[in-house]
Amino acid sequence: MKAMRVAAVALTVSLTTLASTAAADASTVTKNEQVKALEASLGELQEALTWKGSAAATYPAVDEAVDQALDDLSRIQREHRSAVPQAATFRNQLQRLASEADYFVRVTSQPGYAPGVLDTVANVQAGLKEWGTETGEIRRDLRKPSTLRPGRPAAAPSLTIVDERTRPGTVFSDVRETNAMDLVVVPSGSYTAGATAEEHESFGVPKARRHFELRQKVVTVGKPLAVGRTEVTVGQFKQFVKETGYQPAEGMRAWLPNQDSLLEFRPKMNYLNPGFPQTDDDPVVGITKNDAEAFAAWMSERTGKKYRLPTEGEWEYFARAGSQTPFFWGNDVKDAGRYANTYDEDAYAANRFSIIGSGEWAHVENVHDGFTHTAPVGSFKPNAFGLYDVTGNAREFVADTWVDSQDGATTDASVREGEAPFVVLRGGAWAYQPQNLRVAYRNGYLSSETRTNMFGFRLVREL
Structure with missing residues (x-):
């Protein structure tokens, strides 16, 4: 009987291990699938960030693509936080782009819109290329940890005390x-x-x-x-x-x-x-x-x-x-x-x-x-x-x-x-x-x- 109990315990442990391994494998598959989905949405965003003849024709696709990329990134942050080590940084960047795309969609859809001195064709095209480069770098670095190291205290700090009472011109x-x-x-x-x-x-x-x-x-x-x-x-x-x-x-x-x-x-x-x-x-x-x-x-x-x-x-x-x-x-x-x-x-x-x-x-x-x-x-x-x-x-x-x-x-x-x-x-x-x-x-x-x-x-x- 003792031998049977030992065998039963061993079988239970084995089944539990197998179940855990299977769950981990499934989680890994899901994580990889979600990262691949984000890579794909970033690729679509890069494609959207190309000039389509006017800002009015270009930015609706950018607006839609960046929203999709943010949704995919949010899903990963909720379910597999470690899958994209620099997710917080990338989110901040993409949120800036989303705000800019929303601005262009809103402004260019107004009756009587005409480009001004700031949204000339050359300026808008340059902005798209800047963001295309940035999006490509995000896509490239999705799985990479940040290389950024925190600042260290200066080796030789000044001993001078300067505050609001210090003489102007100092x-x-x-x-x-x-x-x-x-x-x-x-x-x-x-x-x-x-x-x-x-x-x-x-x-x-x-x-x-x-x-x-x-x-x-x-x-x-x-x-x-x-x-x-x-x-x-x-x-x-x-x-x-x-x-x-x-x-x-x-x-x-x-x-x-x-x-x-x-x-x-x-x-x-x-x-x-x-x-x-x-x-x-x-x-x-x-x-x-x-x-x-x-x-x-x-x-x-x-x-x-x-x-x-x-x-x-x-x-x-x-x-x-x-x-x-x-x-x-x-x-x-x-x-x-x-x-x-x-x-x-x-x-x-x-x-x-x-x-x-x-x-x-x-x-x-x-x-x-x-x-x-x-x-x-x-x-x-x-x-x-x-x-x-x-x-x-x-x-x-x-x-x-x-x-x-x-x-x-x-x-x-x-x-x-x-x-x-x-x-x-x-x-x-x-x-x-x-x-x-x-x-x-x-x-x-x-x-x-x-x-x-x-x-x-x-x-x-x-x-």
Whole structure:
């Protein structure tokens, strides 16, 4: 009898093991099937992210495909959480695309819709290619664990104490290292945001863009801030990538020199290859707003301080530095040679950028600064707050999302949210014509994945 009981127990254990194994095998099959379904829906999304002749004809399919991909991803997160290790990151990316697709479907279906200056064919096509690249990278990395490592405390933190009581103009760094980011304490204060009609007329601002900078209003920055003395450099961004394993976006928009071209997506470019040589002291370009925010998070982790992108209201405040003239140095663009790296005679001679159908664009005449593309940060004179390159060199991402006028802009310099997560850029760049070097100049791009070889960023640090 004892032998029979032992045999029965053994049989029960064996059957239980077989049942468990069968259940595990079935679960694995289901998991694999669900991941394959997600791969398929991402493939369909990539196909949808191709130009169909108009935004109105293109985006309904994108809207449907991204919703399906999100549904498939949600199912995996509920039932097989470990199957897609980076699911949370991918969800955030796809949700941004879903919001953008919904915007385009809604806007293009309105009676009388006509493309404006931001949703030109070239701009929309470039945005589709950016998202097509991003979707392909998500699909490629579905089963891969994240390579991202958390930021570590800086090896040599600064011993300097800086807070709201620190004297404005104080220059400091939170770390003691070769690539340290210098910051300047900027006082609280008020300014008048936007431009006047007279300024628009004087600089020939296209009428279709003038409402971006209207109407003027008084904005108050209620607390002092520490602001990056310069734009974030190539060397600083390289250090971030090396320490964290972060993978910046691939490809970027760029003009082609010495020929008619459009600001099209060039898939083989990246922040290490923006189409021209750079030193480690040049501003990093070709990165996305998401890349910039990841860098800010890393700086916060390693210093224990709050680093972030400035709001649009904060940016114009510290760029003006007490001025209300078109440029922070005054009214005359010809003085740019002392204060900003611009599309001057040297950059014009090397590039001769020309837009298909419009010809060459204007440059800053009779100014020679010796730079044909980006320049090492801090190569020119700073503004009254001690900040370098707030116009020229690289344009700068801000925390806000795009709203096409100053109407409704916050008066306390807080973040303003638009209808979709489209990016806002402030400040001119090394390739920008004179009218776009003005402090009031603001522009948006209808893709949160936008990156060009003219866009970079600077950070602020809360006190």
